[in-house]
Amino acid sequence: MVESAAEKTQSIETPEGTFTIRLTLDDLGSIYPGMIRYTVEVLRGTETVYTYAINSYEAPPGSLFDTQEVAEIVFSRLAHDVASRPHIYTRPRLFTRPLPDSGTTDVVILQGSPRRFGNSARIASWCDDEAGRAGLSSRIFYLQEMNIRACTGCYTCYDYGYCPVDDDMPQIIRALESASVIVVCTPVYTSTVPATLKAMMDRCQWLHAREKVLGREVHARGLLVAVAGRRGTEPFVCVTHVVDAFMENLGILPAAPVLIGDLDRVRDVGTIEGLEGDVRAALRALLAPRDEG
Ligand SMILES: Cc1cc2nc3c(=O)[nH]c(=O)nc-3n(C[C@H](O)[C@H](O)[C@H](O)COP(=O)(O)O)c2cc1C
Numbered sequence: 504m505v506e507s508a509a510e511k512t513q514s515i516e517t518p519e520g521t522f523t524i525r526l527t528l529d530d531l532g533s534i535y536p537g538m539i540r541y542t543v544e545v546l547r548g549t550e551t552v553y554t555y556a557i558n559s560y561e562a563p564p565g566s567l568f569d570t571q572e573v574a575e576i577v578f579s580r581l582a583h584d585v586a587s588r589p590h591i592y593t594r595p596r597l598f599t600r601p602l603p604d605s606g607t608t609d610v611v612i613l614q615g616s617p618r619r620f621g622n623s624a625r626i627a628s629w630c631d632d633e634a635g636r637a638g639l640s641s642r643i644f645y646l647q648e649m650n651i652r653a654c655t656g657c658y659t660c661y662d663y664g665y666c667p668v669d670d671d672m673p674q675i676i677r678a679l680e681s682a683s684v685i686v687v688c689t690p691v692y693t694s695t696v697p698a699t700l701k702a703m704m705d706r707c708q709w710l711h712a713r714e715k716v717l718g719r720e721v722h723a724r725g726l727l728v729a730v731a732g733r734r735g736t737e738p739f740v741c742v743t744h745v746v747d748a749f750m751e752n753l754g755i756l757p758a759a760p761v762l763i764g765d766l767d768r769v770r771d772v773g774t775i776e777g778l779e780g781d782v783r784a785a786l787r788a789l790l791a792p793r794d795e796g
Contacts, residue, residue: 510541511575513582517589522547524585526578531661534715535560540662541574545581545592552595553581556662600665602673607681610634610641610790611723615689615700617647622730622763622772623688626782630686630728633783637790639683644675646699651675654705660712664719672706679710684789685723685755687746691731694741704749711752724789725750727760728782732767739764761785 511526523546531538538560545553555577559570585592612630616623627643634641649671660666679685689696696704713719727746731738739762750757761782763772772778 511578513578515582515586515589517586519589519593520547522585522589522592524578524582526574531558531715534661538661539570541571542662543574543577543581545585547592550595551597552592554597554663555581558658558661560658560661599663600667600673602677602680605674605677607640608642608678609639609682610684610686610786611675611678611682612641612643612686612688613675613700613703614643614645615647615687615697617697617699618690619645619648621690622766623690623728625772626728626730627686627688629779629782630688630726630786633786634684634790637787639790642678644678646703647697649675649699651699651702651706653702654708660709661716664713664716666706666709666712668706672703672709675703676707676710676713679707679723679753680713680719680721682721682723684726684786685750686726686728686786687749688728689730689742689746691729691733691738691742694738695745696742701745704745707749707753714754721753721755723753723755725755725757726786726789727757727762728785729760729762730766730772731762731764734765734768736762736764758785758789 509525510528513524515522525544525546527542529540531540538558540556540558542554542556544551557570557573562568562570612627614623614627618624631641631643651672652668652670655668666672689700710721727743729739729742743760747757769775
């Protein structure tokens, strides 16, 4: 969470009461170098009835618009608008995007393969079952079957702590926020993760912003279980980097990954002797039994 410095305030007397327009500046340099957020608020008495925010990362390089100038223009326009039609500002108009109240999930399993009955899906089902055996709730997200759009790089998540892209991400964000263990089950695709899983990871910038802007921290351990067609360790070099970066960005502590190669030859993880036990043991090591007391 960041401390705000007030830049400018203006008090406006109206028949609907006294309003204050306030422009504050937040130095978000601890999140990204040079990131500054400008927030313009309209307060009626002490109640915030309208908020507008913009940050310096929203303007692409070479852009003609300057975010500080934009905030100052919004400040003047709001001052004018509040003075000329104060009745519009008598009730709060707060822009937010509440996350679904879908309860909490102990173990969240992100299944990255498009194949509903492929190897990653099989591994996901072992993990789901192992969580159940430990008395924990779990949920597998079959990412390919969800509507997950790519991050647009708009950076507005750092303004309000939510992402404006309208798709199925809120349920994932909600689940990740409450999880104690996060498992990524994925095949290697062109040396990295499949596109939908990558899109989901990028969109978790929203979760990063929620942590930084709203102070909602993720406290989870993470496990990567990856499968690849080719043999050896080489197919996993990029995947482990990508998944580690995803976890590190969110403060998830990764355990040693389980990497399973040679599937172009073997075809089916179910036929690899001892593998199911190894995956279950890797997950079990991260599971703390629920405190029934
Ligand atoms: C589009 C595509 C790209 C792939 N790229 C790689 C790769 O770069 N390296 C590799 O070892 N295997 C690669 N594979 C093979 C898969 O990782 C392998 O078949 C895996 O077992 C599929 O997992 P699934 O059954 O969970 O879908 C690729 C497969 C597909 C369909």
